[in-house]
Amino acid sequence: MKNAPLIVGCIIGAVLAMGALFFVRVSVTPTPVAPPAPVVTTSPIAPAPANTNRQVFFVKGFVKELKPDGRTVVVDHEEIPNYMAKMTMPFKVRTTNELAGLGTNDQIHFRLNVAEYESWIDQVTKTGKAATPAADPTRKDFRLVREVEVLKVGDALPDYPLTNHLGQPFHTSQFKGQALALTFIFTLCPMPDFCPRMSLRFAEATKLLRQLPNAPTNYHLLSVSFDVQRDTPAVLQNYANMVKAQHGADLSRWTFATGALIEIDDLTERFGLTFARDKDSFMFNHNLRTVVIDASGKVHKIFIGNDWKADALVEELVKAAQVK
Numbered sequence: 001m002k003n004a005p006l007i008v009g010c011i012i013g014a015v016l017a018m019g020a021l022f023f024v025r026v027s028v029t030p031t032p033v034a035p036p037a038p039v040v041t042t043s044p045i046a047p048a049p050a051n052t053n054r055q056v057f058f059v060k061g062f063v064k065e066l067k068p069d070g071r072t073v074v075v076d077h078e079e080i081p082n083y084m085a086k087m088t089m090p091f092k093v094r095t096t097n098e099l100a101g102l103g104t105n106d107q108i109h110f111r112l113n114v115a116e117y118e119s120w121i122d123q124v125t126k127t128g129k130a131a132t133p134a135a136d137p138t139r140k141d142f143r144l145v146r147e148v149e150v151l152k153v154g155d156a157l158p159d160y161p162l163t164n165h166l167g168q169p170f171h172t173s174q175f176k177g178q179a180l181a182l183t184f185i186f187t188l189c190p191m192p193d194f195c196p197r198m199s200l201r202f203a204e205a206t207k208l209l210r211q212l213p214n215a216p217t218n219y220h221l222l223s224v225s226f227d228v229q230r231d232t233p234a235v236l237q238n239y240a241n242m243v244k245a246q247h248g249a250d251l252s253r254w255t256f257a258t259g260a261l262i263e264i265d266d267l268t269e270r271f272g273l274t275f276a277r278d279k280d281s282f283m284f285n286h287n288l289r290t291v292v293i294d295a296s297g298k299v300h301k302i303f304i305g306n307d308w309k310a311d312a313l314v315e316e317l318v319k320a321a322q323v324k
């Protein structure tokens with residue numbers, strides 16, 4: 001059970017609120033059901049030409065949580081053949097009436113639409129109720145983390161030892177004197193609006209900065225993986241090459257990094273990013289944070305989620321580069 005202490009879980013918020021030194025995971029016993037047949041299946045690995053390449057999957061699962069925005073449902077879903085292993089994760093709807101009348105533990109099926117840059121679900125249909133309570137609070141796994149202070153704009157970024165995609169160790173303090181854009185990903189992330197979008201926005205930012213008249217020369221981009229087991233320097237190097245091939249990114253000022261889990265945990269928690277490996281797969285449940293550190297090493301801007309655009313990032317990077 002070497003992996004057990006690495007797993008964190010879905011009540012991180014509650015545990016953090018209590019100031020505990022470890023995360024607790026609540027587990028669910030999966031109901032064995034035959035895997036659903038996909039309505040349309042195209043290979044998710046094939047490069048997506050234009051926006052017309054929309055994949056559609058038929059998905060079954062249980063409602064774990066309905067978010068207050070009325071547009072997000074967290075589902076413990078079955079395997080989606082040719083796309084994603086069984087896991088618990090959030091899905092977006094485009095109209096709130098898709099989720100009207102749903103409650104926790106409802107058994108549902110729906111259509112998952114995956115376009116090039118976003119995903120959403122529709123045709124949400126309730127088919128029953130989970131037979132057992134969703135959580136077994138007696139089952140726990142732990143991973144040790146440091147107790148850290150959350151950082152706000154103006155706070156200094158602590159120094160973190162990491163390893164870049166060339167396998168070279170470095171420290172985040174080495175970027176002092178440069179504006180640093182920092183985001184968090186894992187390379188296997190299949191959802192176009194999560195990690196792939198972070199990498200797309202960074203790629204767009206490198207291109208914008210290259211075209212910008214009087215662009216600063218003291219900036220750097222840093223994508224840190226929280227999948228410390230799978231995202232080795234060699235995997236990150238391949239991923240960097242893929243991002244360059246797909247989006248024409250300039251990699252001369254962009255580092256992909258990994259590190260010790262306790263360091264990555266420390267760094268991500270500073271900004272409210274949480275990640276938890278799904279119990280049945282290599283996938284992570286996670287949220288998104290992108291941070292700009294100014295040239296003096298202080299937090300300049302924190303972008304939450306995936307709605308920000310590359311020009312907004314560039315604007316903040318330019319400002320942050322001017323700080324003495």
Ligand SMILES: [Cu+2]
Pocket residue numbers: 185186189190191194195196286
């Ligand atoms: Cu992701």
